[in-house]
Amino acid sequence: MAKVKVRYVCQECGHESLKWMGKCPSCDRWNTFVEETRHVSTGTSERSHVSISTLKPVPVTEVEFLSDERFLTNIGEFDRVLGGGVVPGSLILLGGDPGIGKSTILLQAAYEICKSYGPVLYISGEESIKQVRLRADRLKSLSEDLFVVTETNIDAIVELIEEMSPRMAVIDSIQTTFSADLPSAPGSVGQIRECAAKLLDVAKRKGICIFLVGHVTKTGSIAGPRVLEHMVDTVLYFEGERHHSYRIIRAVKNRFGSTNEIGLFEMEGTGLRPVDNASEIFLAERSSGVPGSVVVASLEGTRPLLVEVQALVGKTAFGGTPRRMATGVDYNRTSIVLAVLEKRVGLNIQNQDVYLNAVGGVKLDEPAVDLGIAVAIASSFTDKPIDPGSVVIGEVGLSGEIRSVTHLERRIREAAKLGFTKFIVPRNNMKKFHYDDGIRGLKIQGVESVAIALKIMLSAS
Secondary structure (H helix, E strand, O other): OEEEEEEEEEOOOOOEEOOOOOEOOOOOOEOOEEEEEEEEEOOOOHHHHOOOOOOOOOOHHHOOOOOOOOEOOOOHHHHHHHOOOEOOOOEEEEEEOOOOOHHHHHHHHHHHHHHHOOOEEEEEOOOOHHHHHHHHHHOOOOOOOEEEEEOOEHHHHHHHHHHHOOOEEEEEOHHHOEOOOOOOOOOOHHHHHHHHHHHHHHHHHHOOEEEEEEOEOOOOOEOOOOHHHHHOOEEEEEEOOOOOOEEEEEEEEEOOOOOOOEEEEEEEOOEEEEOOOHHHHHOOOOOOOOOOEEEEEEEEOOEEEEEEEEEEEEEOHHHOOOOEEEEOEOHHHHHHHHHHHHHHHOOOOOOEEEEEEEOOOOOEOOHHHHHHHHHHHHHHHHOOOOOOOEEEOOEEOOOOEEEOOOOHHHHHHHHHHOOOOEEEEEHHHHHHOOOOOOOOOOEEEEEOEHHHHHHHHHHOO
16 A cells, blocks of 8 residues: 655755745755655565565676777767767766757767667657757758657656667656656656656666756756756766857766866857867957956866956946956955955955956866966056966965966966967976976976066066
């Protein structure tokens, strides 16, 4: 016998309550609780009678070793983010804003997989098969091994996958699927959790790679319970400004590769085109001799990325509260840098408006860009331009010291390829610095504090 129980579940974080509440005590969101009905068994579970004698632990050395076989999508940037290709039997979640290109990149990848390895099943819950055909025609991704179907019932989807046994399956999107065993609406916490669990089971049993398309909330996080991101093997985020043609796929979780890896794409009429030299793209329209502009070398996963950081400092109008705005860089770290500049360096910016921007729509969250932010702000405040051939690298501490960063040589080599010859780096990194053919002849100067770095950069202008 099964007993019916009612629970109220927050649709933002998955918090459960016995009664409805206006504000979630876990994520502090308002009006997010939805009633869900569950059937709880009150009798003896049938599973308790199942023999488990076959489930015996074995030494890890005796487990059959499988080579790291991967399916290459022939989309270089996409394979890079995935860690070198698609791993059979993996469950991958791809999230992003509406219209940013999630379905486009997956349809392109599906075409490449079916062309090289075998059939691919594309399951759409939001579009008809005619709409999918129109997009495939525009992307030149037509193949007899690419099968499309419109279905939202998770049991029917699992049956299709098991019957067909494709090399790869795409579920577009997980928020549209539902299980008939649950009375709640599609997209609710219970439905997403149940549907993801069934897809995870079939992916591991059959060795089929399954891509899940996930909607995002207004804050930019993937909609649904956080457990969804814990269940999958890889979580990819699609980033990019609506008014820019460039898109970035960022891996925030990857059991088969490096995390925080990024891939850069350009949106064109025929789909998403991989961009090989990302740094050159971000610096293509840079203006030299303008105060407040500096180039920083950020490390995204294993890729060094050169980005221009711009700062604009101006006196606050009418003596009001100064404004602090940051686009593409972390606001909290920017506040720390501003405090260090005022307390440790002596810049009187407490009555100045400060605007920061990472050019190109990229988001920089690495501490190694701190010194670049400080130099850009000081350059704009003093109205002195920075040498256009310089790159600034370093993390800023609260006492004004410059702390060491990782993979300094790799960052410098990438900048040298683009013609940069002068580098301001942490002094501690110079103790174990290795010179090679790609670095010799460059002017690399180690600094130990923000004050010294600003003195060097501003006096050279």
